[in-house]
Amino acid sequence: MKHAAIAAFLLAAGSASAEEIKVDVGLDKPVVIDTEQPLKLALFIEIGTNSAVQSTITGVEKMAAKYGFSYDVFDARFDVARQINQMETALFNGYNAWIVVPVEGSQVCDMVTKRAPAENVLVAHATGTACGRSSMEGEDLWSPGTLTYVGGNETPGAFKAIMEKAAADNPGRQKVGILTGPNLHPITVSFDKALDEIKKEYPDFEVVALHRTDYSPPDNQMKTQTMLQANPDLSIMVGAYTNMSKGAVPALEAAGKQGQVKVYEAGGTEWSVEALKSGAIQATTGFYRQTAAEAAAQAILDARAGKKVPRVILNDGHALIPGQEAGKVGLVTRDNVAQYTPESP
Template identity: 80%
Template structure:
């Protein structure tokens, strides 16, 4: 990313000079930041009742205390039309930077890559992608028009890693149940792509049930009960996030199948660490939404100061855990759980 500092010209004697920073966001015209104006940030989230999303808010709040800026949270409650409307309103209310976790990436694309930069608003994407990039990897996760993408632990390859762990741990024919989030959500799109690749690579990994959920543990408990009733010989459950496991475990316990049906998930939390130690789940993945949000804010701060910012920051901006290769998600098991510090309850 190229940054150019420009001193404004005083047209009246005694007038203070305004300092502008031109930030290259991959478009013909840069975003022009007036650094005389304090940072006023809008944080767009999917749903505020989710524990992982709350970690995103915590990350921004930490940085607001550190740097002394104002921010407001816009909760779309998993409604993309609401989120788009919130962005349109934000453009009229003086925000000069956004952090965006989209409900659905394609429908927010124009707002984050065209309308916001045209209004000289810096946009950082935190864990979620825009413009149909949910199924991409690496540098392709960044959308031109935005400052930075911070994430990488909710891509197809990240989900594929935990699915392949499940397949490797359990050789031979398996009957697998899947718990994901809502249709069209960027995480669901990435998860579905990974699932198709794993099914093609591991023919014994037979998926017998796929359930969409609202991410809440109660909904996942109900969906797991339905899976078990329809598939009494189910052997593996794979969830897109720890809340899927939080619902699956009590359903399995009630059915007398806790430990018999192996549970794998993405998005390790404090609950996941305890569940690994108790044997309720077999593996999870590193997930750092608080760090991702903090890293996104730091990128905005540095861009406003005229410093270069990479377009893509992987592993949610977090240091790797033991055994994790660069550019890949960290798999957390009983063997290395002691080195994993979760950021969500």
């Protein structure tokens, strides 16, 4: 999928000598920016058919239109080998900055923290960590060799918050079903760590089924049907993203279980807002992939302009919603949903 944003972006009249800007990315050698070369951005995504990922593309598209840089989108289709090959290709095709959402963070680590900076390529992460940092929090989400990490709403702490909400809302023994994404995906690794902590801290929160999915609503609907057949006394479902709920809710309706099984999710979308209002789900979390992509692009632009860029930008670069503490995910319920503006359908 190729995108080239062409905007009226004219330099002021007059001549200027070439300038090199050195950007500290935490290595012995900085990334050196040739300011005579225009920004040519490569955006690496997990899978283009996902609604949240489409928001990432929208964020870059808007920034490109605003600032007049070119970009191309590389869709890995949840195949980390494909993503690494795409990065190899990008290294030899003149891209001087990358925004990366990894399929699997450890396997792309060498590319984003060594190979790219060695070729003077600035790398920003948007809602996906590298180098085994999926289970970390705060400043530890940044990988040396990269410019910045933008995210924070898909860390173990963020997922734990929605699970704690489910446990608090439903005291006593509960039979819990879990829907996550593919194995080894950074979000899955993060979610699993949170779930392990919850199971230790809340013994009544009994996980009786866990299904990996491809994030599509049809797959999640099928997995929910299987879960309900095997566990007729299921009382809670927790999903790693809204697409899990989009599949789970119709499966619950078909089984006559809507209202009996409480649904909690992460990654609040437009669908989530309506589902909260109707009572189809009980809570979601703030998630801003468009804003994260815009913040990552802005960080690259700032670095190219010689400005200092934070190593980590939390809450996906978005303003806090009322009641949200800095450094923590924002919980969205029926009580405060009117104050939440989603960024994905």
